[in-house]
Amino acid sequence: MAFIDELLQEPAYGWKNEKGELMKPSVWELYKEAFRRINIFKDKRNWISLISWLMAVCMVPFVYFFLADYFSWWYLGAAIVYGMVIMSTHGTVWFHRFGTHKAFTFKNKFWRIITQNLVLRTFPEEMYVLSHHVHHVKVEEPGDPYNAYAGLMYCMLSDVNHHSIAKDLSEENYKKAAGFLAHTGVQINSYDQYKKWGSVATPLYTVAIWLLNWSFWFGAFYLIGGPGLACALFGGALFWFILVRAFNYNGHGNGEAKHVDGIDFDRSNLSINQTRPGLFSGEWHNNHHLYPGSARAGFLPNQLDLAWLYIKGLHKIGGVTSYKDSKPLFLKNQLAKYQAAQQEQQEMKAGKRKVLVS
Template sequence: MAFLNTVLEPPAYGWTDELGNLSKPTNKQIVKEFFKRLNVFSNKKNWLSFLSWSLVVALVPFLGLFIFKYFSITGLIVAFIYSMIIMGTHGTIWHHRYCTHGAYTFKNKFWRFFTQNLTLKIIPEEIYAVSHHVHHALSDQPGDPYNAQGGFMYCFLADVNHQPIARNMDEATYKKCVNLMKHTGVNTNTYKQYQKWGTLANPTRTIIGIILNWGFWFTAFYLLGGPALACAVFGSAGIWAVGVRTFNYEGHGKGKDMRREGIDHNREDMSINQLWPGYVAGEWHNNHHLYPKSARSGFKPYQFDLAWCYIKMMSMLGAVSSYRDSKADFLKEYCTPVPVAVPAAIQVTEILVAAE
């Protein structure tokens, strides 16, 4: 816990105020911190955050071309499916259930690489996974990198303001941080390289990996449907990249207690189950906070879990060698009818009445 309390680089406005409560910066402070941490000219250790948002900006021209030059109803349907369902589900499968929680294991490196690159690479694994461990350890408490009580902007710009790893770790602490990512296949920096770049990820390898990933998918979609399809897919990926940054604000009740009896069983934090993220991405968030290491989070009959469908299918094909499934535990704990004890005197009375 002490490690997770210090593994992220604190913002200028801090995690807590002078009374130990959540520090709630103004939107002006948040935006100021955002641009400060994107400035690679003042500090090259800002490179990963700068890269992450540069990828979003790089997708804008594709969206513009699709809307103003290649627009069609078919393209719109493709864009919707790719951004809302394929990108969303892949984020749950790869970044969430595998990179962060290790809810399942691959048979070999090929299937890990295959799953990692099923969609466009936009969010670096380091930014997501390390901070998400902190989110679970400090959910809705000061130090939670996307604490919904901090407001919409606090969550929306969290990937830059709150999620990068600390830059002053000693070597032993850095090794602990590396251990959080070693199963993902991400080639991490040596401690000396970390001191130079401030990240687990190496700039050269990261950028080359993204170029190869984007090049492969642009070529594939171009060959399948020409520039119209390529622009529809790439543009919609940009929409997802912006939209996904709003999820944790919504998924934790916008900073309010919006949990419902019989639906949101986890009472340790403000996470809630939502139909839209559940159906399009398998993200039944309250269930996930109950059983974070489960490869399935859609436990009830109506909670369709597309991410689980992929993991289960890959297991049946032999690509996934093991997984955790907490459905049985959930049903036993939260859905088994509780027997009502009937006093013996009432039982005897009922028998006598029935006999008469």
């Protein structure tokens, strides 16, 4: 079995059914698996799955106090912008382009740590990076941790059901898995610690950086706008934290082929370029699947890429030393050929019209 096939812990319902096809569990089976995966009393190695949901639960009181005591339309607007633009763009920069694809390199630890903590932490790097590597290798095949063919809830609950590392990796394969996270600065377990805790990241590091991050940002928000702003922006972070789980369903056409000519050039999978995720976070998803290692995904003139602007801005001030930009390849290999084919079709149609007229 290939390393990537055994990297993630297989759910109780399996990746495939008896016919070898994609397993499409019921909503009940999905929730049953989710609560099994966060049960640390049954297996303490479930701690990292629990952390993912625990962070969300800890944000709920902030939402309550915002709505009950501090509500204002200005705060609500700030929460929406924070969640849908700032949190989203950071997710693209940190988790997606750097954490998973190493699309750019930081000059030193200072710029890496600053970027890592630019917003409220909502889930550990491990819960995104490992599963995303599998997603790109097995996109829309059995084993894809957020396979759009299996439905919305399959994707929504994938963070706890499908993202955890397998608990029985060999030492060689565990080192490969740990290598996916080494550049992020995460404190990594030894192989013996992995067998004890069932994760790449150490529990102490994961919890400590979470508490430090939240303490800093609550204090900063409080100083800027008082408790009302702090509660509103924590609420905005929760809003993003929930909605981002639906992205890989929506971003892959809700399990249907919805490609648009002249916009979606990669037809090897269901990924599509969508306006809202693209403009708000630089997540032009079809472009990304076409060139996953690129620090820029906004290739067409109207495709604003805020994540790319951040990376390029850091490069200009020296915080980023190098990056991969696949726009020239896209313009040469995809757009130019498409435009040439379109021009040829127009000329053929024009020639047919002339023949009919004559």
